[in-house]
Amino acid sequence: MAETLVDIRLYYAELIRACLEKRKPAPIPEKVSLNDLLSYAKTGQISYPIFSSLIKLDIDEEHADTIRQALKLSTFxxxxxxxxxxxxxxxxxxxxxxxxxxxxxxxxxxxxxxxxxxxxxxxxxxxxxxxxxxxxxxxxxxxxxxxxxxxxxxxxxxxxxxxxxxxxxxxxxxxxxxxxxxxxxxxxxxxxxxxxxxFSHEDFYVYLIAHMAKHFFETGCGIRNLMDIYIYVNKYGEQMDKEYLDKELEKCGIRDFEREMRELAFIWLDSRDCPEFYENLFAYMLDSGIYGKGENGVWGQLAKETVAGNRNIKVHYYFPSIKFMKEKYTWLNKAPFLLPIAWAVRGVCGVSSKTSREHRQQLESTDKDNVEKMLDIYHRLNLNFRK
The missing domain is CATH 3.30.460.40 (Beta Polymerase; domain 2)
Known part of the structure; x- marks a missing residue:
């Protein structure tokens, strides 16, 4: 994990808490670039809490003017x-x-x-x-x-x-x-x-997490979602029926996802010790903007095909299991012996599909350690959306 991203995680927490508490934040750490703070905030759609804290610091007038204009536009x-x-x-x-x-x-x-x-x-x-x-x-x-x-x-x-x-x-x-x-x-x-x-508070929270999980599975999603969890749980957590929540999250297949995201939200915004898994997860979400990136869609699908520690990642990508293929090619349910033909059809379609090309490029350009890191994230979150 790059040290700078750890510093950004910690300082973003300080800026957001300063906004919520209506106080002046601590100064920008030496290792953190103001431009990085502004850029990640913009792509992650958390500009207001970040900018409203930064404007209270002694920063150069050019950046201050940009921030003031952005705050006016956001408020309007x-x-x-x-x-x-x-x-x-x-x-x-x-x-x-x-x-x-x-x-x-x-x-x-x-x-x-x-x-x-x-x-x-x-x-x-x-x-x-x-x-x-x-x-x-x-x-x-x-x-x-x-x-x-x-x-x-x-x-x-x-x-x-x-x-x-x-x-x-x-x-x-x-x-x-x-x-x-x-x-x-x-x-x-x-x-x-x-x-x-x-919705009731419980049903709204289930829907909030389901919508977040959908984005995460498809293309990743941003850290603003963690802010939502933190704010909502702090406000309604004690009022909500936890037994009902667990049952409904389980029905949607997002109980593990909710648990890990809630843990990360409180690790981040309460500035708790952050284990490596959560550092990796936060960095991935920080880089995902707000609604993720098209090329990230490869990870959720690969996680459905593999188990932790599996080394044959590319084999699974280019030649998915029949269980996976039946989701898209339903005719395999009646003729499973035609699986090789389905693979060939998938390959031909993939050449002309922008999404497929993005997925393939992401897999080919990511080194082995990072592939395993990404699959570890998706395996642990245990998402399994099916069409």
Whole structure:
């Protein structure tokens, strides 16, 4: 583990705590570059807590001006998003459309100030068969309808408001069992409302972790997720039913993932001693930006194919097991003897697929020690999303 990344981990914890505690942080350590602090904060979408602490230090005017402008923009965006959140949910309620706001717009309210927790978009789910009706409500509010993209509808207003309207809580193309789990209606109607829903504290936390796990399995995810865990558990941990949480996390196949991420969140932000596994995990997440990198998708799939200490990594990548191949080529269920043909089809398709090329390049360019380090992370987190 590079010593500089350890220093960044420790100093980021100091900057974030200083923001939460509304105090001046300790000076920047000699081994830590201000530019690195700014860069990682921007790509990880944790600029506000980092910048709001750094601006209290004696730094050069050029950097100070950049930070002040970024803080103004972030604060303005939060103001716009929170206003839009209220306007949209009120309009959907008035139109009699059952709906629920998700993720960032909800957890923002659990931070000491909502601007501390940045978000790129407002996510909400529409229940029943009301998508067309919801689209008309959004358009009436002045949003541009960009249509259906993947598993949601996209709406924008100006340069600062981006809204994703979903019709299910978890995309089936990522994980079938998780999709079925969240299709089992768990939300409750908000007091005083007829059509506006929310999760209990426990169910929100399960959804928060499931969404994080999905990103981590597919491409990795950033350290802002650790902030969310730290804030949420500190605020609601004693109130939540731990037996229920363990049971529901187990149903989603993310109990090990939650345990390790919660441990890392508190190691990091409480500045506890950090074992090597968690140093490696933090460094990987720090480098992953906010939603990960396409090339990182190779690790989750390889972890499903291998066991700890396995040395035949490339064999497993180029010639996956029939269990793995059946997930994509369902015709193998009836004709497993055609596995070599499925391998050939996969290879041909991989040549023209950008994602496959990224995965292959990542595997080929990563040395043996780092491959084993990455697989150790994914094996220990024990994620097994299946289509």
């Amino acid at each position: 965006r939060t103001f716009m998003q929170m206003g839009a959140f209220t306007e949209i949910t009120n309009a959907l309620e008035a139109a009699g459309i059952r709906h629920q706001v998700l993720k960032g717009a909800i957890i923002k309210r659990d931070y000491p100030s909502p601007e501390i927790r940045e978000m790129s978009d407002i996510d909400l789910v529409i229940y029943d068969e009301s998508l067309d009706k919801a689209a008309k409500v959004m358009e009436k509010l002045g949003y541009k309808n960009h249509g259906i993209i993947k598993h949601h509808m996209i709406f924008t207003k100006g340069n600062d408001l981006y809204v994703e309207v979903h019709w299910c809580l978890f995309d089936e193309s990522v994980g079938h069992s998780q999709h079925l789990y969240f299709n089992d209606f768990r939300a409750r109607r908000i007091d005083g409302k007829k059509y506006t829903y929310e």
